[in-house]
Amino acid sequence: MNLLFLMTDQHRVDTLGAYGNPHVATPHLDRLAATGTRFERFYTPTAICTPARASLLTGQAPFRHRLLANYERNVGYLEDLRDDAFTFSSALAARDYQLGLIGKWHGGTHRNAASYGFEGPDLPGWHNPVDHPDYLAYLADNGLPPYRISEPVRGTLPNGNPGNLMAARLHQPVEATFEYYLATRAIEHLERYAADGRPFFLATHFFGPHLPYLLPEEYYDRYDPALVELPASTAETFAGKPPVQHNYSAHWAYDTMPAEVSRKLIAVYWGYVTLIDEQIGRILTRLDELGLQDTTSVFFTADHGEFTGAHRLHDKGPAMYEDIYRIPGIIRVPGAPPQVREELVNLTDCTATLLELAGCDPSPAVDSRSLLGLVRGERPDWPGEILAEYHGHHFPYPQRMIRDERHKLVVNPESVNELYDLVADSDELHNRYEHPEFAETRRRLTTRLYTLLRERGDNFHHWMASMYDIGDLDLDLTLSSFEKEPANRESP
Incomplete structure (x- = not known):
């Protein structure tokens, strides 16, 4: 079974037509959902890029693989997986899979995607690396203009400095965008893998719709801000909530931007989603043209969501709301019925699913449970709750969630x-x-x-x-043996 894994970054589930959005054009992902399994309640193990991606790679919860923060804001955690960490790519390579990863890696500082067996240009970091040699070569080879932006949108930070860049107009045609470039490189790999004949795993990881939203005119202005209804949670007062949430609201300068700017930002975010959907459509169309649709399982998901003004926040952070923890999850396996599933499932569950589809032992992905039974329409006994965790960004901040x-x-x-x-x-x-x-x-x-x-x-x-009230304890909290009776030992 070939495996095509499509992933976005910081993607709200409610921006897709398949998930009920009446305004945003996402015909290609909607078609994928209509012909596969759409998971209604699909969650990230942690709403931050590097730890979530490491969980996908290993099938382990963040506390276990210990890659707990993005390196750009790392506050002392590991920056690369341990040498003995299991990865699904190693298992697939052992079964002679061709392995490709096009796009965002963001999985460590000293080890890149090639360290784990993946082919493709090395694209580190959290944002489109528009100065990368391979991207610049793509522009030059196709006679396309370089990256240039104008009209940046920013709020004002608590200390009076300009806030984080939220959006800007990109002065390039769509063919020059980083998203189009990524899809082009993915199609090139797809064609090469199809010609080889061996099974393949090909991931395309888009850097968007993560902010800042940098889009050409036709996408920047694609959607009328008048269509945007601000999230009801913009009424957030933070009363009875952890104070860090109010601090994060100030960090993202939400209250320094008028409502019309917030609506425009959401409209631009929608345009970003449409741009990416079109590039995914190019990849899926080429898959069909190559005659691979009956031998290829297709995954689409994201590493986590995005606030886009919900709870007077942007980006993500130390607040475990549905906006950033619930993500899109679509899987199409040849021969499996189109359906919608309501089980509470996790991005990490994709790891065991990939392994099972490839004929590998899924048990090393210890915090992952294969979704293949659900995708095939079966009714397995599935847990009625889901866990998530968070360890901080900018500063340590431990959280655990059960839903x-x-x-x-x-x-x-x-x-x-x-x-x-x-x-x-x-x-x-x-x-x-x-x-x-x-x-x-x-x-x-x-x-x-x-x-x-x-x-x-x-x-x-x-x-x-x-x-907290967790019932009677059955362990010694001091991790000591001071209160244990010494074992009776007979003299030698």
Whole structure:
């Protein structure tokens, strides 16, 4: 089975027609969803690029693989996977797979994609590397103009400095955009792999629609801001929430930009999504032209979501809201029925799925569970909750989350915990953690999170054992043996 893995960065699930957006044109991804399995509740293990991508590569939760932060803002964590880390690419290579990765790597500083067996231009970092030699050669070979932007959009930081670049007009035709370049390189690899005849894994990782949104005119102005309805959570007051969320709102300068700018930013973000959809369409069309559609499984997902103004925030950060933790997830396997699944599944589950499709043993992907049964329309016993974690960006900030059919609990050791009723309060505006009527829900989720963390080996559970109602303890919190009776030993 050939494997085509399409991935975006910082992609809101509600920007796709297949997920209900009535305005944004995403015909190619909508077609993929209509012919495959669309997962309605697909989550990232952590809403930050490098740790999420490392989880996909290894099939391990972040606390286990320990690559916990993007290197650009690293505050002392590992910057590369350990030497003994399992990766799905090594398993596929052992079965003679051709391996290609075109686009964003962002998986370490000393090791690049080639270190794990992938072919393709080495494209490090979090944003489009528009000064990369291979991209510059592509422009020169095709007589295309270089990258140039104007009219940058920024807010104002708390210290009065200009804020982060949010968007700008890009003075290039679509054929010169980094997105078009990536799709072109992916198609070149696809053609070469098809000619070789051996099975292949080919990933195309777009850097967008991650901010800043740098787009040509026809995409920058594609959508009328009047179509944009600002998220209801822009009414966020941060009352009863961890103070870091208000600080992050100031860092992203949301309140320094008027509502019309916020609407324009969302409209431009939509344009970015459409641009990427068109490039994915080029790849999928070429796949069909090469006659590979019946022998190739296709995945589409993202590493995490984006706030785009929700909760008066941009980007992502230390707030475990649906906006950044729920992501698109579409898988099309030849012969499997078109469907929509409601199970709570995880980006990390893609790892075991890839391994199973390739005929490899999925068990080394220890925190991953194959989705192949779900994709084939089966009804396996599937967990009724999902976990996520966060370790910081700019500064250490540990969080753990459990989400079930209706409720979400977030544990914040340095601050207040959060509990949301996702049915009555889908915008997560009201923290119910201290509300008496939610005492039983709080106790149930706390105990379940504690139990699952212990089963995983995530030492975050020690904090919970001290601080919250998790029932009777069955371990010594000091990790000592001071209170144990000495073992009776017979003299030699």
